[in-house]
Amino acid sequence: MTQGSVGRWITAVALVLLAGIYVRALAFTPTELMQGPAQKIFYLHVPSAWSAMLSMGLVGVASILFLVLKDERYDRFAAASAEVGTVFSLVMLTTGPLWAKPIWGTWWTWDARLTLTLMMFFLFIGYQLLRSAVSEPGLRARYAAVVGICGLVLLPFIHLSVYLFRTLHPRPIVLKPSAPSLPPVMLVTLLLSFGVFTLLYVGFVTQRYAIGRETR
């Protein structure tokens, strides 16, 4: 079995599991009293944000490894992870405003968390534009690695922005020092969704990496 077909199988399984998350979230997870059905957007928005940040984190780590070890596999992995991260960022930036409109009364506000996540999306786009603009492979990999490391540096600011600045965005309810502040049934749905989005990341990146290897 080739790497590409392994990736396709992982993606297929993850998409089936995502359908299961839809059923669990919509039919078997209670509706939150204050926010109503819109709160259920959270089961897609938070895991997609996680996958986008995982993508950017691994782009940064792979970029450092490429610059240190000069192994082009790290550059290829970073390129794959950046493309996949763009997709998850798009999910995050679509579901976020769809939650914000009924809850905050506005689609978007320029607070620190939202602005920094938009910057991450633009970094993903910029990373790919840079790669397509530089034709010499060695130079392209080095320039792209610098952008990838900038993305890695951005991640702690995104995560801590809700503590460092006064923002409208809710603070973390799972990834925080104290215990998660969610009822168990909602927490299980969220954690399962985290797992499925992570698996989807693995499936997409495995496929994209295999395509990158064939077309180098």
Add this chain to the structure above:
Amino acid sequence: MNGGPPQNAAFMVAAYIATAVILVTYAVVLIRRKRGEGP
């Protein structure tokens, strides 16, 4: 005030549909690209 949860299911439905469309579209793009058809 009726005491029940707010009626905002349309936003939830839109978010769930948009997520499925984006993720499935990308999965299809990857398969097409593998076959040499995609962008």
